[in-house]
Amino acid sequence: MTAEGHFIFALASTILAKKMALTPALAEGDWWHIIAGGLLTCLLPDIDHPKSVLGQRLTWPSSPIARLCGHRGFTHSLLAIVAGILLFTLRLPPQSIIPLDAFHAMIIGYLSHSAADMLTPAGVPLLWPCRWRFRVPMILRPAKDNQLERLVCIATLIFAPQHPEGTPLVRHLAVPETVQTLWQRVRASLLPSP
Numbered sequence: 333m334t335a336e337g338h339f340i341f342a343l344a345s346t347i348l349a350k351k352m353a354l355t356p357a358l359a360e361g362d363w364w365h366i367i368a369g370g371l372l373t374c375l376l377p378d379i380d381h382p383k384s385v386l387g388q389r390l391t392w393p394s395s396p397i398a399r400l401c402g403h404r405g406f407t408h409s410l411l412a413i414v415a416g417i418l419l420f421t422l423r424l425p426p427q428s429i430i431p432l433d434a435f436h437a438m439i440i441g442y443l444s445h446s447a448a449d450m451l452t453p454a455g456v457p458l459l460w461p462c463r464w465r466f467r468v469p470m471i472l473r474p475a476k477d478n479q480l481e482r483l484v485c486i487a488t489l490i491f492a493p494q495h496p497e498g499t500p501l502v503r504h505l506a507v508p509e510t511v512q513t514l515w516q517r518v519r520a521s522l523l524p525s526p
């Protein structure tokens with residue numbers, strides 16, 4: 333997906349995350365912090381490609397990551413996604429220069445990247461280092477111009493602000509108790525208790 337597509341999709345994703353009250357910090361957060369945070373990180377996964385917008389500017393981290401993981405490798409994988417989700421549980425120190433709402437939006441921006449790439453024919457290797465590519469079928473086809481991609485991204489941007497406030501996108505999705513307990517154990521073992 334183009335950088336333009338990622339920016340529009342990240343903007344839609346952060347608006348949706350705030351509307352859905354995904355975390356208390358996002359629900360009560362400042363719109364400008366949230367929008368800036370999401371836009372700031374939405375191209376970060378493509379650091380694994382030296383010719384990407386970010387890769388061209390940050391050649392030092394880009395080249396070794398590209399050599400080590402390849403494009404659309406670790407940075408687009410389930411491992412990176414889980415790591416991103418775990419960051420939601422991180423408590424920033426009070427003197428942190430990044431406000432918590434912006435930090436949560438930065439995680440959303442990063443995660444929106446892989447979600448957007450899943451709409452493209454190349455898909456993403458969620459199970460990296462296994463090379464299987466996962467994609468949402470029939471959304472974007474290989475095309476010379478980016479009109480369809482732009483249209484899909486703009487459609488999500490139009491949809492996001494319409495979402496009722498504080499309503500989860502999937503209303504009836506309930507996380508089983510065993511999964512919740514497992515999650516709490518994983519969280520407790522990874523993060524020191526406050």
Ligand SMILES: [Zn+2]
Nearest residue numbers: 377378445449
């Ligand atoms: Zn990408």
